[in-house]
Amino acid sequence: MRKGKFITLEGGEGSGKSTCMAFIKAWLEENNIEYIVTREPGGTPLAEEIRSLILSHREEKMHDETELLLMFAARSQHINEKIKPAIEAGKWVISDRFVDSSYVYQGAARGGDLAQIDQLAAWVLQGCKPDRTLLFDVPVDVGLSRVAKRAQSDRLDDEPVAFHQMVRDAFLQRVKTNDHYALINAAQSIERVNRDVKDQLEHLKASF
Numbered sequence: 096m097r098k099g100k101f102i103t104l105e106g107g108e109g110s111g112k113s114t115c116m117a118f119i120k121a122w123l124e125e126n127n128i129e130y131i132v133t134r135e136p137g138g139t140p141l142a143e144e145i146r147s148l149i150l151s152h153r154e155e156k157m158h159d160e161t162e163l164l165l166m167f168a169a170r171s172q173h174i175n176e177k178i179k180p181a182i183e184a185g186k187w188v189i190s191d192r193f194v195d196s197s198y199v200y201q202g203a204a205r206g207g208d209l210a211q212i213d214q215l216a217a218w219v220l221q222g223c224k225p226d227r228t229l230l231f232d233v234p235v236d237v238g239l240s241r242v243a244k245r246a247q248s249d250r251l252d253d254e255p256v257a258f259h260q261m262v263r264d265a266f267l268q269r270v271k272t273n274d275h276y277a278l279i280n281a282a283q284s285i286e287r288v289n290r291d292v293k294d295q296l297e298h299l300k301a302s303f
């Protein structure tokens with residue numbers, strides 16, 4: 096059985112990656128490709144419970160190390176119970192966020208130790224790495240104005256603008272040094288964003 100492809104969507108808050116998921120699903124269906132869509136943190140019932148712990152507002156401050164470890168605890172469950180079995184079964188897996196978010200949010204923006212994140216990634220991922228990461232890039236003010244229109248914001252949405260700027264800068268830096276990335280200009284019209292995403296999907300299909 097040929098293994099499926101693993102595609103992740105990354106970007107700052109309000110970058111439009113979740114909106115683009117509907118277009119990606121339609122493309123996969125048109126092309127008769129078996130797939131699952133999922134997200135991080137979360138993706139399984141247990142990992143979704145961890146997501147609620149991570150993102151909810153509470154009085155007690157969440158220590159940065161706790162946040163990092165909870166991300167990887169959720170990821171371990173997600174990889175073993177959902178991602179790996181689907182890839183082994185030949186399905187394409189499309190995940191709204193994955194380990195690149197940990198390098199950017201817990202590493203660059205929170206000032207976490209990147210070597211420690213490398214160690215956690217080596218332990219938890221066990222070689223489960225994306226074939227392609229689509230980075231939805233949008234200026235921070237544009238992204239945050241989209242988030243402001245939502246009914247609710249979570250603990251990370253509510254970080255200061257400087258935090259979100261560090262997130263954007265770190266993603267753009269990672270594009271330069273990691274060849275699994277494709278940069279998508281998410282400030283364009285939805286039609287153009289979808290066209291650029293489609294080009295990436297066609298390319299991956301051709302290599303399948």
Ligand code: TMP
Binds near residue numbers: 136
């Ligand atoms: P979402 O708003 O795109 O659903 O993502 C949830 C939040 O979790 C978002 O603010 C980014 C954050 N996050 C991390 O900080 N580290 C991670 O490893 C992941 C997967 C998400």
